[in-house]
Amino acid sequence: MIIVLKKKATERQIQHIVAAVHGWKLKVNISRGTERTVIGLIGDERIIRSKPLDMFPGVESVLSVLKPYKLAAAEGHPERTRIQLPPVHRGGRPVVIGGPQVVVMAGPCAIESRALLFDLGRRVQQAGGRILRAGAFKPRTSPYSFQGLGVEGLRYLAEVRAELGLHVITEVMDTRDVELVAGVADVLQVGARNMQNFNLLKALGRLRKPVMIKRGLANTLEELLMSAEYVLSEGNHDVLLCERGIRTFEPLTRNTLDLSAVPVLQRESHLPVIVDPSHGTGHWDLVVPMARAAVAAGADGIMVEIHPHPAEALSDGSQALLPKNFVKMMQALRTVARALGRNV
C-alpha cells in the first residue's frame, strides 16, 4: 500500500500515520519527493485493505500494490487448475475442464418438459457436447414470466443425466436450494445476478462440487476473482469463471461480450475460463461467430443455448441455436481449436 500525502501535509500528520501503521504491525518507507511525500507500507497489505487510510488528515490518495485475491491468483500457483468431473456411470468418460480440450456445454435455457430435455440432451451428446446445461430455477426480470419448473425440473435433469450418462450443469439461486441442486448437478452455476450474493458463494464453498461463477453485468474482472475467492477460501478448489457479457451503452447486442476477459483472467488466475456467447450477444446469429472467437481467444469452454423451436421457447428464444446450427457450430469450433493445437 502506498499513501500519497497532500503537498501541505505536516510533519505531525506524517507521524500520526506512521504510528497507526506501526500499530498494525507493518513497517513504513518514507520517500520525501520534491512535490509529494509518499509513505510505503511494508508487509501484507491485505490485512489493512479495507481501512479507510484516505480519511487520515494529510492524505491525498492511497494506492494498492498487491492484488486483493490470493487463492485465485496465478502468482503462487504455477500450474493451471484442471477440474475433473468423474464419469456419471462406472466405466464412463470423465470430463476435464482446463486441459487441452475445449469443453462445450449446451442445452435449453430452461427445462420446459421432460421430453424436450431428453431430446436436447441426446442432440448435445451426439454433436460432441460434453455437458448438458438447463435451468430448473430461472432468474427472470419480470414476475409475470415463466419462472422455471423448479424441483420438478431438477428431477428431469437427474433422469436425463442417469439415462444418457451425460454430465449436467444447472443454476442455483437460493442458499436454501444448495443441497438440493448439489444432489443432481455435476457443476453448480452461479448466475450473473448472483455473482455478489456472498452468502450463496460461502454456501457453495462448503461443497465439494465444482462451481461456475458468471461475471455480473457490471462487475470488473477483479470482482469476479474476489467472488471466486469466497468459494476458494471456504475450501472448495474447483471454481470455473464464466464471461457472459457486460452491460454497456450498445443496444444492438443484449450485452457486450468482453472476450479480452479470457486472456486477462488466464494471466491473473489459474482457474479455467468459460465463455457464454448466447447471453453475451442475445441473438442466435451472433452466437456462432462469437463462439469461434472465444475459442480463438483461448477459452477453456463454451456454453450455448439450443432449442428445437426457438419461437416457442419459454425463455430467451431469440438467442437459442437450432440443433442443426449447433452441429455446424461444433464443426467450426473443432477447426478453430485445431488451429490452436486444442480439440473440442
Add this chain to the structure above:
Amino acid sequence: MIIVLKKKATERQIQHIVAAVHGWKLKVNISRGTERTVIGLIGDERIIRSKPLDMFPGVESVLSVLKPYKLAAAEGHPERTRIQLPPVHRGGRPVVIGGPQVVVMAGPCAIESRALLFDLGRRVQQAGGRILRAGAFKPRTSPYSFQGLGVEGLRYLAEVRAELGLHVITEVMDTRDVELVAGVADVLQVGARNMQNFNLLKALGRLRKPVMIKRGLANTLEELLMSAEYVLSEGNHDVLLCERGIRTFEPLTRNTLDLSAVPVLQRESHLPVIVDPSHGTGHWDLVVPMARAAVAAGADGIMVEIHPHPAEALSDGSQALLPKNFVKMMQALRTVARALGRNV
C-alpha cells in the same frame, strides 16, 4: 406490441404470424407501408412479452408499446404512495415517507458495537434524522473484510430502537434471514447487489413491512421498477425505491449518482424515491452537495452514513460524515427543502 417485418417478408410469413397471434387470443392490425409491413397486436401484450416474436421467419424487429410493470406504474395510480411507519412506542411519532417531509435516514455503515450504535442513534435523533440505518449483515466484495456482526448486531439494533423510540432500517441479504430481520427492522433494505435476487424479493413480498430496494449498479430504472413489481405482486404494497449510483467509467467517484432517477421514477411510478449520496459518491466531501441536490431534485428521502471516527470505521469509512458535518448537512437540507415547499 408492434412487429416490424423485413422488406422481403412473404405473404405466407405474414399469415403464419397472424395465426400465431390469433392463437394467443389477440387481434392484429396490419399496416402495409411503402418500405415495411407492420403488424400491431391489439390486447394485453404483457401475456406475450417473453415470447421471442423476433424468431418468426420474416420478422425484423419487435417493439413494445406498454410498460412491463403494472402495479408499480403511475398510470392507474393517481395518488402517490405514502408509507407510514407506526410509532415505535405507543404515543410516539409515526414517520411518513412520500409526503411533504423529506425523511433523513442516517447511521453507521455497519453495526460495529453496541456503544457506537447508541451514540450514533442519539446523534441522528438529535439532528432531526427520522430513521437509523445500520448494517448487521454486510455484503463485502472480499471474504477477508469485516462481514458484519450478524445476529448480534440485530440485537443491538433492537435495543437502540426500543430505548430511543427511533425507527430503524437494515439490510437483509439471505432468504433464510427474512423473518429474523423483519422481527427488528421497520424497513427492510434490499442492497444493490441483491436487486435482482428474485427469491429474496418474493419472500419480502409476503411480509407486511416496508421494503426499500436499492438500484443495482448496472440496472435500468425499468428493471428497478420490475423488482418492485416482484414485491408488489406478492401483496406487499409498501415499497421504497432508492437511487445509490450506477457504475460508469468515471473513476473519481465510487459510482455515478444518477439524480435524474428521481424525477423519472416519480413520473413513471407512484412509489417514494430515496437517494443515498454516500454510496453514490464514495467520498464524504461530496455527500453534502449531492444530498442538497437530491432534495432539490425532489427526493422523498435521503440516506447517509455517519461515523465518529471515519478513519477507524470497519467499512466504508471514506464516505462517512462526521457527526458535526451531519448536523451541518441537516441545516442545509432544511433550507433547500423549504425553498421547494417541503420540510426535513
Add this chain to the structure above:
Amino acid sequence: MIIVLKKKATERQIQHIVAAVHGWKLKVNISRGTERTVIGLIGDERIIRSKPLDMFPGVESVLSVLKPYKLAAAEGHPERTRIQLPPVHRGGRPVVIGGPQVVVMAGPCAIESRALLFDLGRRVQQAGGRILRAGAFKPRTSPYSFQGLGVEGLRYLAEVRAELGLHVITEVMDTRDVELVAGVADVLQVGARNMQNFNLLKALGRLRKPVMIKRGLANTLEELLMSAEYVLSEGNHDVLLCERGIRTFEPLTRNTLDLSAVPVLQRESHLPVIVDPSHGTGHWDLVVPMARAAVAAGADGIMVEIHPHPAEALSDGSQALLPKNFVKMMQALRTVARALGRNV
C-alpha cells in the same frame, strides 16, 4: 510515479530501471517489501508520464502520484477563477461567471430564423437569463438532419447581441471557423463531440475570449481537465467547464447527468462549472428538477434550451422548455440559489 515490481524481479532488472530513471534526471527511492519491491521516482513525474514504464522487464504496474494537469489544478491556485464578460455596449452590464451569481444561459438549440432568435433573446433577457445560447453550426448525428444556418446564423446572432445588449455563446466545430465565431461570440463553446479535438482546443487557446468546454459522452473528469489544460497552456486563461451528461446503459434519459461532477471539479480545479440539464436529460420535463439540483450542487451556471413551439423545432425539440416554463424555472432557481447564499 511509483513502479511496482513483479515478485520475481531480479536485481539486474531493478538496476536497469534505476539507470533509466537517472537518465531522465530523476531520483529513486527503493522500498524492498516482504512481497514486492517498489521504486518511487522523485522529481516532476509529468515529464515521464507518457513513457511506457510498464514495458521494462520486471515491472508489474505503474502508479501515478501527481495529477496530469497543472494549470487547471486547484492546487497552486488558491483563488477560484472568475471570468468577466465585458458589457456589450458601453455602460452596459458585465457578466461575471464563477462569482456569487449563478449565471443562466438559455436560448434555442439551433438558430432557425432571425425572428425566432430575436423573440427568444428578449424572453431570456426578461426572465433574468444573462447569456443567449444558440447554435449556428450544428453537429448532427445524421447527414440528413438540419445542419444549422452557419454563417447566416452567426450574422443573426451578432444582430441580436447588438440590439439587445445581450451576451451570446455559440459553438465552434471547425478550426477553420475559429476567427469567424470569435468575431461574434462572447463565449465560444466546444461541443461534447469535440472535447478531444485537440487542434480546435489549441486554436482556441490562442484567442483571448472565454471558451466553454463540454464534457464528452465518454470522457472522465480528468480528461475534461486535460482538455482545459490544452487551452490554458496556449495562454487563454478563461475556460469554463460544462457537465452535460455522460453515456450509460440507462435508456429513459438521453444521457446520465453526472452532477457529482460539480463538487469534484470544484475540488480539483479553480475553473467555473456550468451544467446543461437539457442535453443531460433529453426531456423537457426533467430539465427543471435537474436545473434545481445543479444549483443545489453548487454549479456556477446553468445552460438550457427553450423554444416557443418545441414540436416544430428543427433540432432537439424534445428537450426544449416552453418560454413560460423557463420563467417558472428561473423562479425556482432563484429560491434554491438564495437558500445557498447565492443569486441568479
Add this chain to the structure above:
Amino acid sequence: MIIVLKKKATERQIQHIVAAVHGWKLKVNISRGTERTVIGLIGDERIIRSKPLDMFPGVESVLSVLKPYKLAAAEGHPERTRIQLPPVHRGGRPVVIGGPQVVVMAGPCAIESRALLFDLGRRVQQAGGRILRAGAFKPRTSPYSFQGLGVEGLRYLAEVRAELGLHVITEVMDTRDVELVAGVADVLQVGARNMQNFNLLKALGRLRKPVMIKRGLANTLEELLMSAEYVLSEGNHDVLLCERGIRTFEPLTRNTLDLSAVPVLQRESHLPVIVDPSHGTGHWDLVVPMARAAVAAGADGIMVEIHPHPAEALSDGSQALLPKNFVKMMQALRTVARALGRNV
C-alpha cells in the same frame, strides 16, 4: 415511425397529429387497441426522423421502424463492398479489403524518425502485412505529450511508401490537413475521437480515396454507420469501419474490445470491418489472442502497433508488439484464417 398515444389521449389530439402527418405528405394507419391507440406513419420516415413527435400533446412515445442509414445499409446492397488499393508502383500488387484475404495493417503508433519507419515498414512487409500504419498527426490527451512529427512525418511516410512499394494508412485530425494527408496516404484514418467530427467527415466524403472510420469510445454501432453515411452521402463509396474498443467500467484493459461489432456490422452493412486489438486492449500480451479472436469472428482486417523498443516508444508503448511477436502473430492469424476458409 410508430406513434404510441397516452391512455388518455383525446380524439382532438389524435386529429391534430394526423393533420400534421398529412402535412408532411405521409399517410397514417390508426390502430385503436384496448389499452393504447397507435398511429403508424406510412412513407419514408427518414424525412421526419428529427421531428420531435413526442412533443405533440397526447403522445407517450415514438418508435422508429426504419434504420436511419441508407447508403451504409446491407439492405439494398446485396454485394459486400470490396475496396481496392491500386498498386503503389506500376506492376505492383494491389490490396483488396473486404475479399477473402484478411488484410493486416501494422506499424508504429507514431512516426518517430525516418530510420525507425523504414525499419518497421520492411518488417511489416516481410512478415506479410499489407499496409503500413503510422501516425504523423497524433491526438494526445495531454498537451505535454509528444504530438507527432506532423508534416515532416508525412514526408517520411511518402518516402517509405515509394521506396518499399508498400501501401500506407495514416490519421487526419483537422479539416485543414485533408488535402495534405490525401496526397500521401492510400487510406485516410479518422480517429475514434473524431468519429463525430462531421466537418471532417464531409471533407473526406469529397475525396476519392478510401477512408477508415474508427468507432468512438462511447459510440453505438448505429452512430458509426451514420458517420459512414456522412462520407458516403458526399459521394465517396470507399469506407472501412474499425472496431477499436469502447469505454466501460473495466480497468484491466484500456478499452473493452467489442468483437460482436464484427458480425453485427457485417449483418447491418456492406462495408468491410477492421479490428484494432492494440487500442482495443492497451497491453501487448493481449493483442495476439484478441487478433486471433477478431479473425475468428470474421474481421476483414486487423490493425496492430509494433515497435522494436516498446519501452522507449514516444506513444502507446505498452500496447506495441515486438517485431518478433508480430511475426508469431502473423503465423497464428494464418492458421485461424485458413480454418475459416480465408487467408492473410
